[in-house]
Structures are given as structure tokens and as C-alpha cells.
Amino acid sequence: MIDDxxxxxxxxxxxxxxxxxxxxxxxxxFQLQYLNAELYGKEAEENSIRNVPKVAIRGYVYDRKGKLLIDNRPSYSVMLTPVDFDKKNLPLLTTILSMPEEMILEKIRLGRKYNAFIPTRIKRDIxxxxLSMxxxxxxxxxxxxxxxxxKRFYPAAAHGSHLFGYAKEISDVQLEKQKDYYQPADIIGSTGIEAKYEQLLRGEKGWEFISQNAKGQIIGTFDNGKHDILPVDGVDLHLAIDGDVQAMAESLLNGRRGAVIAIDPRNGGIIALVSKPDYDLSIFSGTTPPDVWRALNTDEGIPLYNRATLTRYPxxxxxxxxxxxTALDKKIIDENWKVTCPGSFRYGNKIFKCEHVHGTVNVVDAIHRSCNVFFYQLMLKVGLDEWSEMGKKFGFGKQTKVDITEENSGLMPDRNYYDRIHGKGKWTxxxxxSLGIGQGEVGVTPLQLANYTAMLANKGNFYQPHALNRTYNKRTKQFSEVKVDHREVTLSDHTWELVREGMRRVVMAPGGTGAASRVPGIEVAGKTGTAQNPHGKSHAWFIGFAPFEDPKIAICVLVENVGYGGAFAAPIAGLCMEQFLYGEIIRYSKRPMKLEPNLPDEEPVAEN
Amino acid sequence: MNSFLKEYFDRRIFFCVLSLTGIGLLSIYSATFDAYAGRDFYRQLLWAVIGLFAMLSMMLLPLRWLQRNALTIFFASLSLLVLVLFAGKRVYGSQSWLGFAGLGIQPSEFVKITTMLALASFLSQSDVKATDLKDLVKTSAIVALPIALIMLQPDFGTALTFLAMFIPVLYWAGASKFLIIIIIAPAFIAAASIFGTTPFLIVLILLGAGLYKLRDENRFFAVIVFGANVVIGFFVQIVYEKLPLYQQKRIATFLDPNNDPLGAGYNVIQAKVAIGSGGLFGKGFMRGTQTQLSFIPKQWTDFIFCVPGEEFGLLGGIVVLGLFSVLLFHGVHLASTAKNKFGSLLAIGFTCLFAFHVFVNIGMSVGLMPVIGIPLPFLSYGGSSLVSYMMVAGLMMNVYANRKEY
Structure with missing residues (x-):
């Protein structure tokens, strides 16, 4: 073989x-670095850069006089990095934070599951x-x-529980709906103004780009922070609210259930919106202990429920x-149309009562002295359709589109409604x-009634009720006014004159039921009302506006389960209007007395 | 002077080794840069200087003396391998390190050289024939000894490199091509049969074609070999399927790391991301995110190729591959032109040793090869490997200087 x-x-x-x-x-x-370079480049980037959100400072909220209503205060959270923490120090941490050991361990476990190198929040708002421990x-x-x-801080006297609402740590349900912006543990406005204007108040989150290594340990800023996005601070809200009127209305309703809504009839701005019982918003600004939350939810006064916009009474x-x-506008009657009130009204075999024998009354007298018999007869004369149509023009039976939270649309019965409930042709x-005197099926919210009062004050101008007047953008340093819907119900001057004169007499003339709402030196117009309550004592209403000739405030007060409106609701309205119009309560400087509603000691003049 | 240098000094190898070592040092600097900036770099730089002296001494050693004493040197070096089994340090699961004057050395790296010297010395003897069965057994014994000792550490990857040297040397020395096929075919057949039927058939067809071409040597034998390989293929497949699932997974992951992206495949995937994201021109020195942020474990040793790949892109990769190809083709040229058998065998053996390291190591970094922990010559961090490869280069330069001697 050859040598190979x-x-x-x-x-x-x-x-x-x-x-x-x-x-x-x-x-x-060539394949990796030329053909697939882009793909791998993206992967490398995702590997090494972590986006850390930077929360913007939530917008501040001011009242119409520029007084700060909602502020931000520093709060401190305890953060723990799972890999760095030595478990033998757990008892010490447990003692300092007075938290159960299992709870801390559970939080550490969750944090470790996400990323053991990133600090996880153990306790908020310590x-x-x-802190010093x-x-x-x-x-x-x-x-x-x-x-x-x-965290949110409320420097003013006003609680504003239902008006401001609370901003709290985002819930799983909320997060599921808005995953594109929010992350776990983010703060989100959940009720009231905080919820409605969440997008404005929260500002825009910023992002810090941080380089991390394979274990998630932070190496430093990415590219010297050149790509970081600064957070944009939230927009400040300037409300139509008068913080003093709000606080006064809240204090006057203390210990009762009810609502107060005051509206500026010149533009629909909400001056005060109170629902009682209420709660302290600051319990939501840090951590809410579960027992506090449970107590709020099980309280039979339902403090979380916003009576001002949700409750519905006749x-x-x-x-x-x-x-x-309606009757005057449709020329069904004029001021000369009179009814003689014998104290009751018989229709078929049913008797409808009036509290007094009013004698012969015209439309102005009937409002002034609240004669039921007059309105029973008038209702029969006017009929359902015209009345119902007018009610809808005044915003009843539908939502006012107020900028606070959910609202009830109430019920303004019409022909369709009766046909549906009783069957076509089966009602007479x-x-x-009883609809003529505001009883029966008709249901209104305090907000709708306040809005109606404002329209009575400004003679038929509907302005969408709104708490927010204008916003201030800190970055552009610009205010922007809020635009609201406006429409008008055109009625003759004479019609307005007669009805408003009736209302003026309710407060100003002897024999009126609303005398308790008088404000020193200012002419007030108003009307008391009683919502019959099948479950107990009636609910008291009072609506009113002032000054009579040039109204600046229209108000609706509801006090539940107290009986007659004149006695309980009217004095509250009077004090609120006085506070708003004078900027203080002047009656006491002239004639010292306690700051509480001026309740009559005798049984008030009945209305229904 | 210039013509003297040209005649006796292998500038090609010298240039390639210095360039590759330089690239390696930069890569190590980049990959290990942290609070102790440069500590590993300076340590490697020191090794490079030591290696340079070792390289030059290897170049100047009389080749004849080496040839005569190769077996003695070989057996002396084997004692180090025995020593390491008793007194060695365990690193990454292998007992392969010897503490020596405060520095760790890996005897197996140097035993590669002595084994090669022994092989070349034995096969270059005028009465030894690579076709003779008795001589083949003796040659095999020379390689089997260090392989057995290294498998005891155990260090599978390093043991494989001995085969990568041994088989080409046998081939070069004139062993029957049949023999070579008989040795390497089963390994390819076995691996292919685990991958599936199609790869198995492809390898089988290639084997068939090779055997058909060699049919004149021994027709009957060719059929036997072919048949035996078919049986091996089926046998491996059957055994593989009988294995418990976790063992199957382990083997599959070894052959294709992409099967286990969070475990064994993690390195490979991160390495691919590093290299791929480098693009055409790279992210710039010290600016590779994968490298700087330690996404690739043990990057400065086995996955060092990712650094030039990520930070200098395809350009960097081509430079590294280019330098190695110059070195290797020059090595083949040297083996072909050297007048004495000893030098020729040394050149081809060392060339193939480098080739194996380069193909397996870079192939592993780009996701083409199983993860076998063997270093990339001149680039990977590690004193023993750098010094031993520089000694190998020195020996090749020695062959160059003596290429015209019979």
C-alpha cells in the first residue's frame, strides 16, 4: 500500500x-446580525431597560373664592426589597408597624413573585x-x-364627602377596565369630582428609564435619563362651590338625614352640594382600615350614598x-280664576284633604297659602299631558347631566307611563x-328640584348644573372655562310674575309657610313641601331663591323624616342664602343667638 | 536580517495570535467591567505576557529534541492529571484545577500539547504505519490515557478535544479512510437519529455516498459498515425512547438548547440576542447592553465571542473569523509543506485542535452547537488556556522555522 x-x-x-x-x-x-438584527435588537432593549412610572402630582381643588378645598400632603410608605430583607428581623418590623406577621409575609411573597429585587409596598401612610421608630x-x-x-388632604371646614369624592388605590375591577394607563397600587378618583375629573386631576404619568441587569438589579439611569418622560402635573380645578356655604349646610344638617343643593341661577354653578350623613374623606387618603370600610358600608344611614343626586321622593x-x-302659560286660567276651599275636595267617592279652610283663593293666594284644593281642581283642568310636558321642560324625569357622579333620573309621569302601569284606558x-300637589308617582331628586328652583329664579333658563367652573393648567399657565348647556323655557312675563309673587309671599308675607327662611335685608322667595313617606314621618322640602329681584342663589333643602318643610328645611336654606349673599351670618351681629336652625316651637302651618 | 526573519519567523501566526489575544483582552475588559474595573483584564494581560514568553520559547526549542523526548514529557504530564484528581480544585463541577503558586492552572490544557507531541513523535517513526493494526492500537492507547483521566474529573468537553486532534492526525498520517469513517460515522448517526428520521436519513445517504466512493478498497467491508450504522441509528432511537422523559429532555436540550429557554438554553438565547442585536457594526465598545448588564452568564469564558459580536457587530465577527481562518489555513499549508513528518503532524493536529475549539465555541454562541464548555482560543478568559494556546502557536511557529528540515 502506498504511503498516504x-x-x-x-x-x-x-x-x-x-x-x-x-x-x-x-x-x-449574517443571518443573526443582518437579517434578524432588528428582532434581536428589540429583544436586547426589552431585556435591559425598565420603565419606572413617576406619578404626577394630583391637581388641587379650589372653591369659587379661591380657597383651597383639596390639598396634597406628603405621606410615607414602607417599602421592602425581598432579596435584601433578612427574615430574622421580621418580629422587629411586626412590632414597629403593628401589623400581623402573616400579613407582612404575604406582601413579601407577592413582591417576590413579581420581582424580588424591586421594593414592594408593605404599609402605606405610616x-x-x-416613621421615627x-x-x-x-x-x-x-x-x-x-x-x-x-395623599389627599382637606384643609377647608367643608367635608364635601359626596361632592369631592375620594381617590384611593385602584381596585382590581377598575384596573381590569383601564389597564392601558393604570398599574396596581395607582391612585384613582373613585367617586364625586375626583372620579368625574380623574383625567384632568391625575395629570400624565412620567416614565424613568432605568438600566437593569439580568437579575433585575438597577444599574443606573438609561442613557443619562435622556429619554425620561417627565410627569405632567394634574390640572387644578376651580369649583363653583362656596366652601363656607358648603360647610355651613353640612353643619346645619348634622345629625339628620337629608341633602342641600344650592345653585347659582345665573349660570348653573353648584354653590353647595351636601348629603347627610356623610363621612370623613381623609379616611380614604391613606390606608382605609377594613373595619372602618365595613362600618361605612353597613351604617343604616348609608353615608356612602349621595342623597343629593340619587335619592328620589315626591x-x-x-x-x-x-x-x-302650565295653567297660566296655556291660558287655561288667569289670575282671576278662583277656587273656594272648604278644607277638602271630593272626587267620585274619594276625599282629598286640605289642611285648612282657605276660602276663596286665586293662583297667587294658592301658592302663598299652599291651598291643595285649588291645585286638585287645577290639575283636573290642565290634564296630564300639558303638565307632564312642562315638567320635562324643567328637567324632571331625566338626568340633569351634573358633573358629579351617578344621578337618578327621577320620574315625571306621562300618558305612556300610566298606560304602561295601569293599562291603556284603565286609568281615570x-x-x-294628587299629582297636582306633587304627591303620587312623581319622583324628583334634590338636584332636580334645585335646578327647577334656579329656573324659577332666572325665569326659565336651564343651565346644566356643574360643580366645575374652570380649570387651570399649570404647564400652559392657562385657565379654561367650562362650557355648559343652556336652554330656555319661554313663558310670558306675566306668568312668571304671578308665580314668583306667590313664592315671595310664602316667605315674606304673613300666613306664608316659609317665613323661617328669611334673610335680614334681602327679599327671599320660596316654597315648602312635604314628601309623604309610607314608612314613617314625612320628609321636609324647602326650595327658595334670593334676592327676589336679582336672584344669585337658588336652594333646595331636604330633611328626611321630620315632618313639615317650613319648620325644618326653611331655616337651613335661610342661613345658607345669608352666608352666600353676605359672605357671613349677619343676623347674629344684630341679635346674638346660637348658630342653629331657628326652629318654631309651635306646630307649623300645615300645607298639604 | 529581514530575509532571515521571513525564513524562520512565522509572521502570519504571530500576527493572528497577537490580534486575537488583543481582541480577547478588550472583550474581557468590557465583559467584566464593574466596581473592580479591569481586575480580570490585568490578570489576563499578565497571562498574555507569560504566554508570549512561553510561545517564543516553544518556537526556539529544538524540534528534534522534542521529537525524541515527546513520550517522556507525555508520561510526566500525565502525572499532573493524576495529581489533579487527588489534589485538584472543583470548579463548575469538574475537578480540573491545580493550585500553583497562588495561581490556578488546568493541567488538561497542557496535556493536550504533550499528547499531541507524543502522537506526532510515535506516528513519525519510520517503522510505524498508520495502516498497521498494532500501531493503531498503540496510537489509540496514547490518546486513551489522558482521555480516561480527564473523564474522571469529569470534563467531557476537554476530553472531546483530544478526539478532535487524534482523528485528523490519524487521517493525515495515512490511516485508511474506512477507518476514519468507522470512527466518526456512529457519532453522527446517533445524534441524527435522536433529531428525527429526516436528519438520520440524510446522514445515512452521506455515509452511503462516502462508502460507495471507497468501494474499491473493500466492497464487502463497506456494506458491513453501512449496515452496522443503520442498526446503530435504530438502536439509539429505540434506547432514547425507552429513557425516562427527563433524561430524554436532557439529551434533547444538549443537542438543541432552544428546547429549554429558561434552563440550559438561557445562555444560548441571551448570546444570540447579544450577537444579533449587534447588527452590522455593533453597539460600540463598552456599550453592549447584553454584555454590560451581565445577561450572559460566564460570558468572559465560554461565551466571550458575544462581546465582539455585540459591540462590534458583523464587522467584529468577520474580523475574528478572518483571523482564525488565516491561522487555520496557514496551519494546513504548514502541515502540507513541512518536510519532516513530526512537524507536519504537529501542525495538522494543532490546526484541527484550534478548528474544533473555534467551530464548537462560536457555533455554541450563535446557537448552532450544543453547549460544550470549551474556550475560544486566545479570547476566552483563563490563564491556562491562553498560555497553552500560545505555546501551541509557538510550536507551530517552530514547525515553520524547521519546515525545510528532513
Missing amino acids: FGSADRRFIVRIVLAAGFAILFLRL SFAE LEEHKDKLYGVEIQMES PGSTFKMLLAL QGYLI
Whole structure:
């Protein structure tokens, strides 16, 4: 056999193998670094850059006089980095934070599941005592740090529980709906103004880009922070609310259930919106202890429920003006049309009562003295359709589109409604009689009634009720006014004159039921009402506006389960209007007395 | 002077080794840059200087003396391998390190050289024939000894490199091509059969074609070999399927790391991301995010190729591959032109040793090869490997200087 040592064909094979090896490697590099470079580039980027959200400072809220209603205060959270924390220090941490050990362990476990290198929040809004204890034991508690955050603070006297609403840590349900912006533990406005104007108040989150290594440990800023996006601070809200009137209305309703809504009849701005019982908003600004939350939810006064916009009662005698306006406008009656009141009204075999024998009354007298018999008869004369149509023009039976939270649309019965409930042709005029005095099926919210009062004050101008007047953008340093819907119900001057004169007499003339709402030196117009309550004592209504000739405030007061409106609701309205119009309560400087509603000691003049 | 240098000094190898070592040092600097900036870099730089001296001494050693004493040196070096089994340090699961004057060395790296010297010395003897069965057994024994000792550490990857040297040397020395096929075919057949039927059939067809071409040597034998390989293929497949699932997974992951992206495949995927994201021109020195943020474990050793790949892109990759191809093709040229068998065998053996390291290591970094922990010559961090490869280069330069001697 020939010696084949290093023969030509063997050299060739070795060279081929080498060439093939290099060719394969080169083609692979070409594939990775040229054909797929973009794909891998993206992957590398995602690997190494972490986006850390920077929460913007939530917008501040001011009242119409520029007084701060909602502020931000620093709050401190305890953060713990799972990998750095030594479990043998757990008892110390448990003692300082007075939290059960299992709860801390559970939070650490959750944090570890997400990323053991990223601090996880153990407790929000710790007390000063806890803070100083933590600082004192800092050297022992490695991996535990304090993070400064901000929480809502309410510097004004006004609670504004239902008006302002609360902003709290986002719930799973909320998060599920808005995953594109929010992250777990973000703060979100959940009720009231905080919810309605969440988009404005929250501002825009910023992003910090941080380089991390394979374990998620932070290496430093990415590209010297050149790509960081600064947070945009939230927009400030300037409300139509008068903080003093709001606070006064809240204090006057203390211990009762009810609502007060005051509206500026010149533009629909809400001056005060109170629902009682209420609660302290600051319990939501840090952590809400579960027992506090449970207590709020099970309280039989339902403090979380916004009576001002959600509750629905018959408007009682406050609705008499609506019927009067309809009749006068449609020329069904004039001021000379009179009814003689014998103290009751018989229709078929049913008797409808009046509280007094009013004698012969015209439309102005009937409003002034709240004669039911007059309006029973008028209702039969006017009929359901005209009345119902006018009611809808005044905003009843539908939502006012107020900018606060959910509202009830109330119920303004019409032909369709009766056909649906009783069956077509199965109801008679007799069904309508009590509607004339605002009883029966008709249901209104305090907000709708306040809005109606404002329209009585400004002679038929509907302005969409709104708490927000204007916004201030801190970045552009610009105010922008809120635009609201406006429409008009055109009625003759004479019609307005008669009805409003009736209302003026309710307060200003002897024999009126609303005398308790008088304001020193200012002419007030109003009307009391009683919503019959099948479950107990009636609910008291009072609506009113002032000054009579040039109204600046229209108000609706509801006090539940107290009986007559004149006695309980009217004095509250009077004090609120006085506070608004004078900027203080002047009656006491002239004649000192206690700051509480001026309740009559005798049984008030009945209305229904 | 200039013509003297040209005659006796292998400038090609010297240039390639210095360039590759330089690239390696930069890559190590970049990959290990942290609070102790440069500590590993300076340590490697020191090794490079030591290696340079070792390289030059290897170049100047009398080749004849080496040839005569190769077996003695070989057996002496084997004692180090025995020593390491008793007194060695365990690193990454292998007991392969010897503490030596405060520095760790890996005897197996140097035993590669002595084994090659022994092989070349034995096969270059005028009465030894690579076709003779008795001589083949003796040659095999020379390689089997260090392989057995290294498998005891155990260090599978390093043991494989001995085969990568041994088989080409046998081939170069004139062993029957049949023999070579008989040795390497089963390994390819076995791997292919685990991958599936199609790869198995492809390898089988290639084997058939090779055997058909060699049919004149021994027709009957060719059929036997072919048949035996078919049986091996089926047998491996059957055994593989009988294995418990976790073992199957382990083997599949070894052959294709992409099967296990969070475990064994993690390195490979991160390495691919690093290299791929480098693009055409790279992200710039010290600016590779994958490298700087330690996404690739043990990057400065086995996955060092990712650094030039990520920070200098395809351009960097081509430079590294280019330098290696110059070195390797020059090595083949040297083996082909050296007048003495000893030098020729040394050149081809070392060339193939480098080739194996380059193809397996870079192939692993780009996701084409199983993860076998073997370093990339001149680039990977590690004193023993750098010094030993520089010694290998020195020996190749020695062959160059003596290429005209018989």
C-alpha cells in the first residue's frame, strides 16, 4: 500500500472541512446580525431597560373664592426589597408597624413573585411614630426603606364627602377596565369630582428609564435619563362651590338625614352640594382600615350614598308652581280664576284633604297659602299631558347631566307611563289629582328640584348644573372655562310674575309657610313641601331663591323624616342664602343667638 | 536580517495570535467591567505576557529534541492529571484545577500539547504505519490515557478535544479512510437519529455516498459498515425512547438548547440576542447592553465571542473569523509543506485542535452547537488556556522555522 501521509486529497478534504466550518459560521452571523438584527435588537432593549412610572402630582381643588378645598400632603410608605430583607428581623418590623406577621409575609411573597429585587409596598401612610421608630432601627432593617408619596388632604371646614369624592388605590375591577394607563397600587378618583375629573386631576404619568441587569438589579439611569418622560402635573380645578356655604349646610344638617343643593341661577354653578350623613374623606387618603370600610358600608344611614343626586321622593307642594306655570302659560286660567276651599275636595267617592279652610283663593293666594284644593281642581283642568310636558321642560324625569357622579333620573309621569302601569284606558282623571300637589308617582331628586328652583329664579333658563367652573393648567399657565348647556323655557312675563309673587309671599308675607327662611335685608322667595313617606314621618322640602329681584342663589333643602318643610328645611336654606349673599351670618351681629336652625316651637302651618 | 526573519519567523501566526489575544483582552475588559474595573483584564494581560514568553520559547526549542523526548514529557504530564484528581480544585463541577503558586492552572490544557507531541513523535517513526493494526492500537492507547483521566474529573468537553486532534492526525498520517469513517460515522448517526428520521436519513445517504466512493478498497467491508450504522441509528432511537422523559429532555436540550429557554438554553438565547442585536457594526465598545448588564452568564469564558459580536457587530465577527481562518489555513499549508513528518503532524493536529475549539465555541454562541464548555482560543478568559494556546502557536511557529528540515 502506498504511503498516504498528507496526500493531496487528504489536504483537500481538510481544507474543505475548514472552509465549510467558516462558511457556516459566517452565514449564521449574517443571518443573526443582518437579517434578524432588528428582532434581536428589540429583544436586547426589552431585556435591559425598565420603565419606572413617576406619578404626577394630583391637581388641587379650589372653591369659587379661591380657597383651597383639596390639598396634597406628603405621606410615607414602607417599602421592602425581598432579596435584601433578612427574615430574622421580621418580629422587629411586626412590632414597629403593628401589623400581623402573616400579613407582612404575604406582601413579601407577592413582591417576590413579581420581582424580588424591586421594593414592594408593605404599609402605606405610616404614622410619625412608626416613621421615627423605623429610622431608629434603620441599621437592623436592611432592605426596608421609606418612600415619600402624596395623599389627599382637606384643609377647608367643608367635608364635601359626596361632592369631592375620594381617590384611593385602584381596585382590581377598575384596573381590569383601564389597564392601558393604570398599574396596581395607582391612585384613582373613585367617586364625586375626583372620579368625574380623574383625567384632568391625575395629570400624565412620567416614565424613568432605568438600566437593569439580568437579575433585575438597577444599574443606573438609561442613557443619562435622556429619554425620561417627565410627569405632567394634574390640572387644578376651580369649583363653583362656596366652601363656607358648603360647610355651613353640612353643619346645619348634622345629625339628620337629608341633602342641600344650592345653585347659582345665573349660570348653573353648584354653590353647595351636601348629603347627610356623610363621612370623613381623609379616611380614604391613606390606608382605609377594613373595619372602618365595613362600618361605612353597613351604617343604616348609608353615608356612602349621595342623597343629593340619587335619592328620589315626591316633591310635595314645591311642585305647585309647575302646575300654576302650565295653567297660566296655556291660558287655561288667569289670575282671576278662583277656587273656594272648604278644607277638602271630593272626587267620585274619594276625599282629598286640605289642611285648612282657605276660602276663596286665586293662583297667587294658592301658592302663598299652599291651598291643595285649588291645585286638585287645577290639575283636573290642565290634564296630564300639558303638565307632564312642562315638567320635562324643567328637567324632571331625566338626568340633569351634573358633573358629579351617578344621578337618578327621577320620574315625571306621562300618558305612556300610566298606560304602561295601569293599562291603556284603565286609568281615570282621579289618578291625577294628587299629582297636582306633587304627591303620587312623581319622583324628583334634590338636584332636580334645585335646578327647577334656579329656573324659577332666572325665569326659565336651564343651565346644566356643574360643580366645575374652570380649570387651570399649570404647564400652559392657562385657565379654561367650562362650557355648559343652556336652554330656555319661554313663558310670558306675566306668568312668571304671578308665580314668583306667590313664592315671595310664602316667605315674606304673613300666613306664608316659609317665613323661617328669611334673610335680614334681602327679599327671599320660596316654597315648602312635604314628601309623604309610607314608612314613617314625612320628609321636609324647602326650595327658595334670593334676592327676589336679582336672584344669585337658588336652594333646595331636604330633611328626611321630620315632618313639615317650613319648620325644618326653611331655616337651613335661610342661613345658607345669608352666608352666600353676605359672605357671613349677619343676623347674629344684630341679635346674638346660637348658630342653629331657628326652629318654631309651635306646630307649623300645615300645607298639604 | 529581514530575509532571515521571513525564513524562520512565522509572521502570519504571530500576527493572528497577537490580534486575537488583543481582541480577547478588550472583550474581557468590557465583559467584566464593574466596581473592580479591569481586575480580570490585568490578570489576563499578565497571562498574555507569560504566554508570549512561553510561545517564543516553544518556537526556539529544538524540534528534534522534542521529537525524541515527546513520550517522556507525555508520561510526566500525565502525572499532573493524576495529581489533579487527588489534589485538584472543583470548579463548575469538574475537578480540573491545580493550585500553583497562588495561581490556578488546568493541567488538561497542557496535556493536550504533550499528547499531541507524543502522537506526532510515535506516528513519525519510520517503522510505524498508520495502516498497521498494532500501531493503531498503540496510537489509540496514547490518546486513551489522558482521555480516561480527564473523564474522571469529569470534563467531557476537554476530553472531546483530544478526539478532535487524534482523528485528523490519524487521517493525515495515512490511516485508511474506512477507518476514519468507522470512527466518526456512529457519532453522527446517533445524534441524527435522536433529531428525527429526516436528519438520520440524510446522514445515512452521506455515509452511503462516502462508502460507495471507497468501494474499491473493500466492497464487502463497506456494506458491513453501512449496515452496522443503520442498526446503530435504530438502536439509539429505540434506547432514547425507552429513557425516562427527563433524561430524554436532557439529551434533547444538549443537542438543541432552544428546547429549554429558561434552563440550559438561557445562555444560548441571551448570546444570540447579544450577537444579533449587534447588527452590522455593533453597539460600540463598552456599550453592549447584553454584555454590560451581565445577561450572559460566564460570558468572559465560554461565551466571550458575544462581546465582539455585540459591540462590534458583523464587522467584529468577520474580523475574528478572518483571523482564525488565516491561522487555520496557514496551519494546513504548514502541515502540507513541512518536510519532516513530526512537524507536519504537529501542525495538522494543532490546526484541527484550534478548528474544533473555534467551530464548537462560536457555533455554541450563535446557537448552532450544543453547549460544550470549551474556550475560544486566545479570547476566552483563563490563564491556562491562553498560555497553552500560545505555546501551541509557538510550536507551530517552530514547525515553520524547521519546515525545510528532513
